[in-house]
Amino acid sequence: MATSNRNVFINCPFDAQYQVFFRAIVFTVKRSGFQPRCALEVDDGSENRLEKICKIIAESRYGVHDISRTALDRKSRLPRFNMPLELGLFIGAKKFGSGQASKRCAIFDTEQYRYQKFISDIAGQDIHAHGDDHRTLIGKLAGWLRDQSNDPKVPGGRAIAAEFDTFLVRLPAICRGRALAPDELTFGDLAQLTAAYITETA
Numbered sequence: 422m423a424t425s426n427r428n429v430f431i432n433c434p435f436d437a438q439y440q441v442f443f444r445a446i447v448f449t450v451k452r453s454g455f456q457p458r459c460a461l462e463v464d465d466g467s468e469n470r471l472e473k474i475c476k477i478i479a480e481s482r483y484g485v486h487d488i489s490r491t492a493l494d495r496k497s498r499l500p501r502f503n504m505p506l507e508l509g510l511f512i513g514a515k516k517f518g519s520g521q522a523s524k525r526c527a528i529f530d531t532e533q534y535r536y537q538k539f540i541s542d543i544a545g546q547d548i549h550a551h552g553d554d555h556r557t558l559i560g561k562l563a564g565w566l567r568d569q570s571n572d573p574k575v576p577g578g579r580a581i582a583a584e585f586d587t588f589l590v591r592l593p594a595i596c597r598g599r600a601l602a603p604d605e606l607t608f609g610d611l612a613q614l615t616a617a618y619i620t621e622t623a
Contacts, residue, residue, distance in 0.1 A: 484526035
């Protein structure tokens with residue numbers, strides 16, 4: 422895999438409760454000069470979801486994995502293991518995939534050592550705790566991405582967090598200009614609007 426690859430695979434929940442975090446990750450990745458990728462980017466009913474995820478992982482040098490929502494579902498009383506599964510796929514690709522050895526990833530959880538209670542096989546990995554605060558997540562992710570890019574033009578996490586908060590305030594008006602409602606944005610919409618906003622304001 423080329424070291425110039427700027428794709429970042431985003432592995433996180435996509436539900437309404439996590440929406441601000443997801444948008445924060447996409448914004449931070451774009452603002453740091455990278456390209457966000459995730460399973461939502463292509464809606465193709467003819468393609469197997471796992472195959473689609475594996476393809477994106479293979480095409481992405483970097484990965485952002487938030488395993489903080491690995492908890493019992495209120496209705497089924499069963500845990501949500503999609504995020505640990507996709508983290509395992511990413512680590513496996515780095516370990517065994519042809520041309521994948523240059524992969525790097527950042528792993529996030531609510532608390533730094535909470536993951537050891539349900540996924541102890543990755544004990545020893547560096548886990549970033551965000552404490553369920555999207556600004557903390559932005560700060561730590563921005564720092565990690567800045568280390569990967571070595572780009573002196575990339576701003577710090579606090580600056581990006583402030584920019585993101587302004588983006589959220591302006592998002593309804595931005596959406597109205599596109600005849601969209603903020604709650605109906607697809608991943609493609611979000612990526613395009615984020616890129617355009619950053620180009621106009623950065």
